[in-house]
Amino acid sequence: MKKNILLFLLAIVTGVASAQDIKEIVRQADEKFRGNSSQGELTMIIERPTWTRTVSMKNWTLGNDFSLIYITAPAKEKGQVFLKRHKEMWNWVPNIQRMIKIPPSMMMQSWMGSDFNNDDLVKESSLVKDYTHNLLGEETFDGFDCYKAELIPHDDAPVVWGKIFMWISKDELHWLKAEYYDEDGYLVNTEILTDIKKMDDRLMPTRLEMIPADEEGHKTILIFENMKFNMKTDESFFSQQNMKRIR
Numbered sequence: 001m002k003k004n005i006l007l008f009l010l011a012i013v014t015g016v017a018s019a020q021d022i023k024e025i026v027r028q029a030d031e032k033f034r035g036n037s038s039q040g041e042l043t044m045i046i047e048r049p050t051w052t053r054t055v056s057m058k059n060w061t062l063g064n065d066f067s068l069i070y071i072t073a074p075a076k077e078k079g080q081v082f083l084k085r086h087k088e089m090w091n092w093v094p095n096i097q098r099m100i101k102i103p104p105s106m107m108m109q110s111w112m113g114s115d116f117n118n119d120d121l122v123k124e125s126s127l128v129k130d131y132t133h134n135l136l137g138e139e140t141f142d143g144f145d146c147y148k149a150e151l152i153p154h155d156d157a158p159v160v161w162g163k164i165f166m167w168i169s170k171d172e173l174h175w176l177k178a179e180y181y182d183e184d185g186y187l188v189n190t191e192i193l194t195d196i197k198k199m200d201d202r203l204m205p206t207r208l209e210m211i212p213a214d215e216e217g218h219k220t221i222l223i224f225e226n227m228k229f230n231m232k233t234d235e236s237f238f239s240q241q242n243m244k245r246i247r
Contacts, residue, residue: 022135027128029168029175032204035229037062046114049217066238081243092243108160115210115220130157144169187213199227
């Protein structure tokens with residue numbers, strides 16, 4: 001174990017990664033957005049050829065297993081709550097006083113009319129646990145020297161993608177780009193991450209664009225307005241009862 005940690009630290013210092021390092025690089029890049037726990041405010045902008053729509057939200061996470069999203073605007077959707085506990089997901093709709101359980105079969109469906117799907121927002125699958133990681137080489141993207149990683153899902157993994165390519169900056173391990181492919185090898189979405197800023201205790205990309213491959217003029221932008229990390233949060237916060245109380 002000590003040998004593996006030393007090899008990984010050496011890879012970061014020298015900028016040379018091996019196939020064994022890339023799993024840890026993916027883990028660190030992914031965890032920049034969550035930490036052990038997180039609390040934040042985000043804005044989602046859905047762009048279409050003839051209209052634009054903005055959704056504001058608050059978000060709480062605890063590790064990879066717990067997530068809660070509270071919609072604050074627009075008025076029509078205000079008060080909706082999305083909860084993830086382990087591999088289960090619920091939606092509280094206050095207008096009809098109804099709790100809806102979202103089955104695994106719906107994880108690929110659009111989230112609130114955006115280019116994100118349910119899995120994107122709650123990360124039901126784990127980029128570290130559910131995939132085999134391959135280091136394909138190094139490329140420059142948006143002025144950053146990056147590692148290019150290929151993620152192939154395990155046969156029994158509860159994932160919606162057939163393959164993912166990721167570009168992660170060598171110096172700060174920022175996740176800067178990802179391409180998502182279906183099981184037939186067709187590109188579905190391209191994710192671009194920019195505007196690296198200080199959020200609480202870390203530098204991280206704060207603007208995320210999800211661009212579908214086959215729908216010209218369609219794009220969804222997610223902006224991290226502010227974030228706090230590693231706050232004391234209990235699992236009991238992520239409950240169906242709290243979905244009805246949260247503001």
